[in-house]
Amino acid sequence: MPDIISDQPDKNQKISIIVPVLNEEEGIETFLSALTCQLALTAAGSAADIILADGGSSDRTLEIASAFNKVRIVRCGAANRGLQMNKGSRAASGEILLFLHADVSLPANSLDSITAALSDPKISGGAFQITFPPDSPVSLSRVAWAINLRTRLFTTATGDQAIFIRRDIFEKLGGYPEIPLFEDITLFNAMKNAGRAVILPGKVEISPRRWLSFGVWRTVMLMYLLRGAFWLGFDPVKMKKLFVDVREKKKFKV
Numbered sequence: 001m002p003d004i005i006s007d008q009p010d011k012n013q014k015i016s017i018i019v020p021v022l023n024e025e026e027g028i029e030t031f032l033s034a035l036t037c038q039l040a041l042t043a044a045g046s047a048a049d050i051i052l053a054d055g056g057s058s059d060r061t062l063e064i065a066s067a068f069n070k071v072r073i074v075r076c077g078a079a080n081r082g083l084q085m086n087k088g089s090r091a092a093s094g095e096i097l098l099f100l101h102a103d104v105s106l107p108a109n110s111l112d113s114i115t116a117a118l119s120d121p122k123i124s125g126g127a128f129q130i131t132f133p134p135d136s137p138v139s140l141s142r143v144a145w146a147i148n149l150r151t152r153l154f155t156t157a158t159g160d161q162a163i164f165i166r167r168d169i170f171e172k173l174g175g176y177p178e179i180p181l182f183e184d185i186t187l188f189n190a191m192k193n194a195g196r197a198v199i200l201p202g203k204v205e206i207s208p209r210r211w212l213s214f215g216v217w218r219t220v221m222l223m224y225l226l227r228g229a230f231w232l233g234f235d236p237v238k239m240k241k242l243f244v245d246v247r248e249k250k251k252f253k254v
Contacts, residue, residue, distance in 0.1 A: 013118065015048045015111050015164075016094030020084035021065075022055040024102045027207075029064050031102050036070050044111035053088030055079035081159070082176035082183035089167070089175060098164040099184075103207035106162060110202055114164050117198050124195030125165030127157035127188070131203040139216045140208055151199055155192060159184035160206045169194050180240035182230050 017035070021028065032050070039045030050071045054062055056079055065071050074091045076084045089097050096118060100106065107113075107128065117123055129148040132140040150156065157163055163184060173190045176183045191197055211219045226239050 013096050013115055014094040015044060015096045015098055015114060016051060016089070016092030016167075017048055017098045017100050018051045018053060018085055018088035018092060019100050019102055020053045020055065020081045020088065021057060021061055021102050022079050023057045023059045024061045025057075025059040025064060028061050028102060031105075032065060032068050032071060034105060035100075036068060038106060038108070039070070039111070042109060042112050044115050048111060049093055051088040051092050053084035055081075055084050080178055080180060082178040085183075086175040086178065089170060092167075095167050096164060097167050097170055098162060099159065100162050101160055101206075103209060104160055104162060105205040107202035107204060110162070110200075110204075113200050113202055117200060118164075118166065120196075122196050123198055124169045124191045125163065126198035126200060127151070127161040127163045128200050129203045130161055130206050132208050133205060136208045137212075137216065140211060143211070143216065143220060148203075155197055155199060156185070157188050157197075157199070160204070162204045163188060163191075165191055179236040181226065181236040185227075185230075 024031075035050065039048050039050075050068075052062075052065050052071055052073045054073060054075050056075075056077060062073055065073060072091060074084075074088050076087045078084075085099055096114060098111075098114065110128070114126075117126060129151055130144050132144055151161070165187075169191065173187070173194060175187075177186050179186070188197065214222070230236065230239065
């Protein structure tokens with residue numbers, strides 16, 4: 001696929017942060033408090049808007065989120081992350097779309113880093129590297145090292161890595177595929193074909209909850225098993241049944 005040249009201006013681009021959520025009452029207040037405080041510290045952040053794309057939460061997620069003036073809520077009616085992010089993007093006003101999970105924290109000055117990267121019109125978007133909280137098991141530091149190596153070598157990313165993309169390119173690509181798994185990898189690969197994707201040096205801090213709930217190495221094996229099956233053409237709908245939702249599964253030892 002030839003490069004898709006962006007129609008957006010290179011400077012002073014507004015960023016919209018789109019957060020797909022489902023039953024996140026336990027951590028949503030902390031997440032939004034930290035995010036809004038961080039955004040207030042930079043010019044790019046203070047102009048940004050936050051869209052919560054809810055997949056049908058049955059807990060207090062939306063009640064808590066509604067207390068934040070900077071946050072707009074989009075009710076999506078179904079728990080499908082691709083669908084949620086597509087609906088959230090349609091409600092957004094920014095020229096740059098940043099897709100952020102509710103258990104991921106952005107690095108300092110991340111939005112300024114994004115706008116600086118996208119000052120090059122050949123760059124279609126990108127993502128960050130990852131780290132886990134300092135008190136996480138040593139095994140997770142090894143997982144992070146391996147993910148970051150893969151990310152740098154192959155310029156690839158998953159949704160945990162805060163994927164960002166120019167809005168016009170996102171729309172030309174048709175948005176996220178509304179499939180239950182690997183919508184993030186599919187979009188990122190399409191974005192690479194539409195221009196040049198970048199991996200920024202900053203690291204997002206991701207929650208270890210899924211890894212610790214299911215077991216670190218068991219999760220690694222499951223992720224690569226699913227990824228291999230996906231590339232071999234297996235149906236993501238059927239594979240989703242193997243995927244661990246930490247809000248529903250019991251915790252296992254590491």
